[in-house]
Amino acid sequence: MPTSAAQRAALLTAAALLVTAGCSDSGSGTAAPATSGPTGLDRLAAQKLSWSPCLPPSAAEGGGPAPSPLPDGAPWECSFMAAPLDYAKPDGETIDLALIRARARDRDRRIGSLVFNFGGPGGSGITGLPSFAKDFETLRSRYDLVSFDPRGVGRSEPVECADDNELDAYYALDFTPDDAAEERTLSDAQKKYAAGCDKNAGPRLPYVGTENAARDLDLMRRVLGDDKLHYFGISYGTELGGVYAHLFPQNVGRAVFDAVVDPTAGVEAGALGQARGFQLALDNFAEDCVERADECALPGSSVAEIEEFITGLLAELDKKPIAGIGERKLTQTQATNGIAQALYSKEFWPYLEQGLDEADGGNGALLLALSDSMNGRSQTGSYSNIQAANAAVNCVDFKERYTLGQAKERLGEFREASPVFGDFMGWALASCSQWPVPGAWEHPDVAAAGSAPILVIGNTGDPATPYAGAGAMVDALGKGVGVELTYKGQGHGAYSSGSKCVKAATDGYLLDGKVPASGTVCQ
Secondary structure (H helix, E strand, C coil), rough: CCCCCHHHHHHHHHHHHCCCCCCCCCCCCCCCCCCCCCCCHHHHCCCCCCCCCCCCHHHHHCCCCCCCCCCCCCEEEEEEEEEECCCCCCCCCCEEEEEEEEECCHHHHCCEEEEEEECCCCCCCCHHHHHCCCHCCCCCEEEEEEECCCCEEEEEEECCCCHHHHHHHHHCCCCCCCCHHHHHHHHHHHHHHHHHHHCCCCHHHHHHCCCHHHHHHHHHHHHHCCCCCCEEEHHHHHHHHHHHHHHCCEEEEEEECCCCCCCCCCCHHHHHHHHHHHHHHHHHHHHHHHHHHHHHCCCCCCCCHHHHHHHHHHHHHCCCCEECCCCCCEEEEHHHHHHHHCCCCHHHHHHHHHHHHHCCCEEEEHHHHHHHHHHHCCCCCCCCCCHHHHHHHHHHCCCCHHHHHHHHHHHHHHHHCCCCCCHHHHHHHHHCCCCCCCCEEEEEEEECCCCCCCCEEEEECCCCCCHHHHHHHHHCCCCCEEEEEEEEEEECCCHHHHHHHHCCCCCCCHHHHHCCCEEECCC
């Protein structure tokens, strides 16, 4: 059992993304589609899934034990579904997608399957659904709860870009270069990383994007035997759901988007929005610290003073990293990642406060553990493929390719958006500059005329998907489709926040078809 605060924090934060599930490695859970009769997608839609007990998650999914049975003893079941690698060639090569489900409690009143995507891109649904299962137990009364590892993620033929030792070195780099030499080092590292992705993923790399994942959802709907796709998308899952609604509006059932990505934002606008969102969350954290006065361990009697302390600490780490975990040191980049990770949930604010205080005293273990959770690093030193898949999906989705020089030109606007996170978000514009596959769009099209209503939930204090994204999604879906609900809270997402108002509105729609009034506000 872990005993240190750093280990406890790593365990808690990792639970948000990485723990407790898996499928068989063999891929034998999918019966081979018939070689005669229907062709193309009809042939694949006729495949029969063979569900079996889930095995422990793979290294790419984050490792850990197999998922425990649900409170009523119901087991988690796993399988694989074959999908076209290239939907333009439905009779061609296929890719195996890992699925997980927990069957509905009330079989007589079962509505169908409720398919979840927990975000990323790059997050494993095979680990995510069991991790959050208690939050969705009410929905299991009438739905089979289903999730999956999207193509290129976890157990679904994962994109891998580097080995564990290489990733340790990569994530310790200075991602906010201060001079030409540091810029060359960063550029060389990004080039090597992209080349590793290309080498390891090969011909699969062009096909891991969101549009193909949306088409996978519709094939999944057919294979599961559902007339409509009932869907719960969180964070990036809202973008995936929006693209699905655009492609297949007539197939949308009851759908919920929580922690909503702005579908109208390109790479630069999206990054600026996130910089402002994380800065707002940090402001709220600092305000909480000020209100607690002497109970707060951080120096400063105002939000400005506390944030000056944080920026000063990061500046010192840029000059000289401090002791972290074992032989690994805490760098400026890792400290910033750790701060951002803790802002995803108010539950982690105490760890952020403790981590900053300890780092000020020369102990960077807790912030490094938080950063490791962000990057998918386990305590044993192995990495999931969450960040590799994130890069692969984003770079094949978005066509903009910023050089480091172009990113540098935009730093002023990013620093104005966030004194703490602006530099990192600004330089990150160049993340796809060396990617070997071209991108598809400037931003996704989510217009979904003719779709059933989609409940769109925005959180006013969300750092990663700022609140304005919910309104933008409602507008982009089109008149009569998006139904906006506002949650006045903190953290990433709303349904799992503990708000009875949000849960009642969401459950009422998914279980009983009661669409809440657009503009509903929950505290």
